[in-house]
Amino acid sequence: MGKIVAFSNQKGGVGKTTTCVNMSAYLAQKGYKVLLVDFDPQGNATSGLGYAKSEVKTSVYNVIIDEVPTEQAVIKTKIENLDILPATIDLAAAEVELVYIKDREHALKKALACAVPVYDFIMIDCPPSLGLLTINALSAANTVLIPIQSEYYALEGLSQLMNSIKLVARHLNETLKVEGVVLTMGDKRALIAKQISEEIRRFFGKSVYDTMIPRNIRLAEAPSHGVPIMLHDTKCAGAKAYLQLTEEFLSKQKNLKK
Secondary structure, rough: EEEEEOOOOOOOOOOEEEEHHHHHHHHOOOOEEEEEEEEEOOOOHHOOOOOOOOHHHHHHHHHHHOOHHHHHHHHOOOOOOOEOOOOOOOOHHHHHHHHHOHHHHHHHHHHHOOOOOOEEEEEOOOOOOOOOOHHHHHHOEEEEEEEEEEEEHHHHHHHHHHHHHHHHHHHHOOEEEEEEEEEEEEOOOOHHHHHHHHHHHHHHHHHHEEEEEEEEEEHHHHHHHOOOOHHOOOOOOHHHHHHHHHHHHHHHHOOOOO
């Protein structure tokens, strides 16, 4: 049975999509069957894996709103074992349309039910907001992974995000847990980054991964080429960090079988 992990932070530009795409790619490289669900109307995970959003015929929008079977929308990527359920700008309309659907908070969970037995991991890239799409993702997920940038503004809204996770766990998904917290765009030379990192570690304790993702030009370039970092520059600091993060993630999984 596949584990569903939602990548969420209501603040944009924290490396959420980059983390979701690259961890998914490295898990697939290690032989795990992975489905990346692009649940962000911006569709950056879709384009980051080489698919032009304008050319996507069937997306996650059609799955949750038009009830198109999930397997009809899933497409293979350049990486063996990695599939994607793509997103287009149409998904922005789903935020409104879901309001009129019965049991609207569980639309994504129902859509992914058929995929859970097929994949080892289902990774959901959430939008940078705490709206109905993110509520759907958290309701469907087993755990939530939170990327946080190592800067002052990252701390703002953190309590709001944690409160939203607690509310979903209390009312919609009682088994939801925090998978972990990933510090992104780190600069170990900057004193403020070090101070913020220490503050985040105090707040989350052992939930914070030891691996910090550094600021890295090659990492920033990869999406424009439509590939994860492992296909762009496997030797750069960003690639090494995401490989190490993926291995740390796997080391925390219990009863995991490939």
